[in-house]
Amino acid sequence: MDKVRPYSHALDRLRNAGLRPTRQRLALAKLLFDDHDRHITAEILHGEALDAKVRVSLATVYNTLHQFNEAGLLREIVVDSGRSYFDTNTSDHHHIFNEDSRELKDIDDGQIGLTGMPAVGTGQEISRIDVIVRVKNS
Amino acid sequence: MDKVRPYSHALDRLRNAGLRPTRQRLALAKLLFDDHDRHITAEILHGEALDAKVRVSLATVYNTLHQFNEAGLLREIVVDSGRSYFDTNTSDHHHIFNEDSRELKDIDDGQIGLTGMPAVGTGQEISRIDVIVRVKNS
DNA sequence: GTGTTTGCAAAGTGTTTGCAATTTA
DNA sequence: TAAATTGCAAACACTTTGCAAACAC
Numbered sequence: 246m247d248k249v250r251p252y253s254h255a256l257d258r259l260r261n262a263g264l265r266p267t268r269q270r271l272a273l274a275k276l277l278f279d280d281h282d283r284h285i286t287a288e289i290l291h292g293e294a295l296d297a298k299v300r301v302s303l304a305t306v307y308n309t310l311h312q313f314n315e316a317g318l319l320r321e322i323v324v325d326s327g328r329s330y331f332d333t334n335t336s337d338h339h340h341i342f343n344e345d346s347r348e349l350k351d352i353d354d355g356q357i358g359l360t361g362m363p364a365v366g367t368g369q370e371i372s373r374i375d376v377i378v379r380v381k382n383s
Numbered sequence: 384m385d386k387v388r389p390y391s392h393a394l395d396r397l398r399n400a401g402l403r404p405t406r407q408r409l410a411l412a413k414l415l416f417d418d419h420d421r422h423i424t425a426e427i428l429h430g431e432a433l434d435a436k437v438r439v440s441l442a443t444v445y446n447t448l449h450q451f452n453e454a455g456l457l458r459e460i461v462v463d464s465g466r467s468y469f470d471t472n473t474s475d476h477h478h479i480f481n482e483d484s485r486e487l488k489d490i491d492d493g494q495i496g497l498t499g500m501p502a503v504g505t506g507q508e509i510s511r512i513d514v515i516v517r518v519k520n521s
Numbered sequence: 522g523t524g525t526t527t528g529c530a531a532a533g534t535g536t537t538t539g540c541a542a543t544t545t546a
Numbered sequence: 547t548a549a550a551t552t553g554c555a556a557a558c559a560c561t562t563t564g565c566a567a568a569c570a571c
Contacts, residue, residue: 265545267551287536302553307536326467327561328535341501344510358498363479363490363516370521372482376514378501383508403570405526425561440528445561465536466560526569537558544551 254278262316272299273309277319283333284322284340284349324349324377339376352378392416400454410437411447415457421471422460422478422487462487462515477514490516 255274259266276293277283291306310331313319319331324342330349332340339352357376365371393412397404414431415421429444448469451457457469462480468487470478477490495514503509 265550267544269552300553304537304554305552308551323464324461326461326464329464341503343507352501356499356501359514360496360498361494363494365479365516365518368520369481369518371516372519373517374514375517376497376512378503378509379511379513380503380507381510382506403525405569407527426559438528442529442562443527446526522571524570527567529565529567531563533562534560535558536560538556540554542552542554545549546547 258318262313262318264312264316269299269301269305270309270312272297272301273306274313274318277313277331277333281333282351284330284351285333286328286330288328322349322375324379339378341378341380343380343382345382352376396456400451400456402450402454407437407439407443408447408450410435410439411444412451412456415451415469415471419471420489422468422489423471424466424468426466460487460513462517477516479516479518481518481520483520490514 255271255278256266258274258278259270264270272294273290276290276297276299277285287303287306287310290310291301291303294301294306310319310321310329314321314331317335319333320335322330322332322340324330324340325347328347332349332351334351338354339357340349341352342349357378359374359376363371393409393416394404396412396416397408402408410432411428414428414435414437415423425441425444425448428448429439429441432439432444448457448459448467452459452469455473457471458473460468460470460478462468462478463485466485470487470489472489476492477495478487479490480487495516497512497514501509
């Protein structure tokens with residue numbers, strides 16, 4: 246029967262990741278993780294922070310997104326040369342990308358499956374397999 | 384028993400695409416299509432052109448790559464935010480990307496299969512499904 | 522000749538960096 | 547107070563653009 250406790254939720258995430266819970270990181274974590282399955286760019290998150298009256302620089306947003314990514318709190322998704330997307334859903338799943346609106350969304354789990362295992366060279370390991378369904382408005 | 388005729392090969396490609404066979408476009412087409420399954424960036428192609436003593440500006444390389452892409456002679460592949468790759472193999476196939484060397488290669492056809500059809504919203508159509516196997520040196 | 526293409530240099534976009542000032546533990 | 551973090555502005559990598567000169571048909 247736990248009530249949602251956004252503040253300590255974000256705080257715990259940062260603590261577990263070994264990141265100091267600064268004002269900026271707490272605020273960004275709250276914006277990122279209070280809703281599920283967000284796909285966000287640095288500029289958008291920066292805008293949301295400013296809208297929420299959180300003073301934070303764009304440089305810090307970039308730094309924070311990369312720190313969260315390295316800590317496994319986020320997953321960076323490459324779908325668009327020219328901008329980076331970060332997904333708050335870090336579980337194994339695939340994506341659908343609208344090339345017109347540049348909107349990125351998760352694909353329901355099980356909707357798509359992969360068969361066959363690619364051969365990787367020696368001295369190499371698979372870090373991830375991305376499936377991107379690219380759609381456009383018809 | 385046709386011998387390879389690189390010049391007219393490139394010329395025919397440009398003609399079929401409705402692109403004027405300028406000196407620059409012919410030279411770039413030759414560099415791109417004389418070998419198979421190339422995965423190239425604008426900077427690399429520009430460098431190869433200069434090595435081959437072809438005078439062409441980087442801006443023209445970018446323009447040409449995009450024109451070839453639109454004409455279906457090339458396929459742009461997004462694997463790396465920050466740079467664009469162009470694949471001379473325009474058939475349906477998937478890719479393996481080495482995140483350390485930033486090298487992009489084709490996956491042998493049939494090596495990987497997809498099951499399931501993603502649901503696309505109304506007013507949308509699938510323009511492509513990309514599978515990217517990301518590997519790193521272990 | 523007329524419309525297309527090129528090259529240059531400048532501008533643009535998204536991202537990273539260096540470093541002094543601030544904040545955290 | 548020692549170490550980590552922040553913000554700013556400058557630097558950065560890659561790409562696009564505007565426009566006059568060169569080229570293709």
